[in-house]
Amino acid sequence: MDATAINGSGPARSAASITLEDVGKTYPDGTVAVGDFSLEVHAGELTVLIGPSGCGKSTILRMINRLIEPTHGRIVIDGQDILKRNPVELRRHIGYVIQNVGLFPHQNIRTNVGTVPRLLGWDKKRINERADELLELVGLDPARFAKRYPHELSGGQRQRIGVARALAADPLVLLMDEPFSAVDPIARGRLQEEFLRLQATVRKTIVLVTHDIDEAVRLGDRIAVLAEGGRLLQYAPPAELLSKPDSTAVGDFVGADRGIRRLAVTPLRQAMTPPTAIMAGRPTVDAEGTLYDALAAMLASDAAEVVVVEDGKTVGVVTRTSVFEVPEAEATV
Numbered sequence: 001m002d003a004t005a006i007n008g009s010g011p012a013r014s015a016a017s018i019t020l021e022d023v024g025k026t027y028p029d030g031t032v033a034v035g036d037f038s039l040e041v042h043a044g045e046l047t048v049l050i051g052p053s054g055c056g057k058s059t060i061l062r063m064i065n066r067l068i069e070p071t072h073g074r075i076v077i078d079g080q081d082i083l084k085r086n087p088v089e090l091r092r093h094i095g096y097v098i099q100n101v102g103l104f105p106h107q108n109i110r111t112n113v114g115t116v117p118r119l120l121g122w123d124k125k126r127i128n129e130r131a132d133e134l135l136e137l138v139g140l141d142p143a144r145f146a147k148r149y150p151h152e153l154s155g156g157q158r159q160r161i162g163v164a165r166a167l168a169a170d171p172l173v174l175l176m177d178e179p180f181s182a183v184d185p186i187a188r189g190r191l192q193e194e195f196l197r198l199q200a201t202v203r204k205t206i207v208l209v210t211h212d213i214d215e216a217v218r219l220g221d222r223i224a225v226l227a228e229g230g231r232l233l234q235y236a237p238p239a240e241l242l243s244k245p246d247s248t249a250v251g252d253f254v255g256a257d258r259g260i261r262r263l264a265v266t267p268l269r270q271a272m273t274p275p276t277a278i279m280a281g282r283p284t285v286d287a288e289g290t291l292y293d294a295l296a297a298m299l300a301s302d303a304a305e306v307v308v309v310e311d312g313k314t315v316g317v318v319t320r321t322s323v324f325e326v327p328e329a330e331a332t333v
């Protein structure tokens with residue numbers, strides 16, 4: 001890799017690897033946000049940082065572009081120790097996407113997307129061409145959107161502009177902090193899909209922070225599961241993480257969510273047994289519901305079973321035990 005690539009602003013370059021070596025951040029009040037964190041982020045891959053609230057995910061991300069200065073450790077991008085670089089200049093070569101995007105409200109979309117190329121001194125024609133190219137890439141027709149202002153877009157469209165802006169100067173690295181969590185679940189699913197397609201084209205080295213295990217599994221080439229203080233519990237591709245969590249903590253973290261997701265997509269009929277004699281006073285649930293609905297009804301009224309009704313008639317019963325006895329293969333995921 002060209003040692004000066006991180007300084008460059010030329011045409012498409014390769015992605016860079018990121019090495020974090022014993023990186024840590026202790027705040028002046030003594031809070032150890034991140035203890036000693038090491039990670040190798042492979043070039044051209046999307047690495048997800050996931051873990052409970054306050055475990056240091058955003059701190060790690062923001063140390064990579066030096067919005068937060070590490071207390072100790074080394075961060076190497078593309079072979080260069082970035083702690084020796086001018087931080088402002090460094091940030092022009094690292095794309096950064098955050099939850100609410102932070103578009104400039106009084107600038108139109110084309111100007112917003114051209115922010116970093118402008119700072120890098122590109123000429124106007126090249127900036128506009130690049131902005132329009134990026135708009136196309138994120139699925140927004142420049143003829144319709146380039147002259148609009150941020151408030152004239154939907155939340156999902158603004159988020160796409162955020163991604164376009166972050167990619168405008170062809171950075172080696174893209175950092176994303178909960179980029180899709182401010183949009184509703186349906187728009188989020190679509191954005192994730194589009195983003196995967198985009199990444200297949202641009203193949204950037206991406207570090208993405210999320211607290212959503214589904215998102216992590218869907219987007220990540222590798223997932224780093226963190227605990228408090230930025231402690232790395234496991235770093236593995238999604239399939240390996242789900243099938244072979246190497247500690248109870250990781251198993252609990254990925255497992256709990258998987259279980260609930262499975263309940264929510266499994267028809268409760270699969271756990272239903274014929275009605276019994278004593279039904280009075282039991283909570284009821286519609287026969288079209290899922291295991292999740294059945295369990296929620298039981299928990300809400302502290303009952304051990306629910307009566308299943310269809311067209312006003314009792315058709316069966318589901319017990320707490322039977323909810324968990326439906327084999328995984330029967331789930332209609």
Ligand SMILES: Nc1ncnc2c1ncn2[C@@H]1O[C@H](COP(=O)(O)OP(=O)(O)OP(=O)(O)O)[C@@H](O)[C@H]1O
Pocket residue numbers: 027028029031032033034051052053054055056057058059060211
């Ligand atoms: N300026 C500060 N001074 C002291 N402690 C701080 C400061 N900024 C952050 N922290 C602490 O550092 C820890 C890590 O914060 P960070 O934002 O990195 O967590 P996170 O994993 O991204 O959390 P979330 O998922 O809630 O966004 C938290 O305990 C937080 O309270």
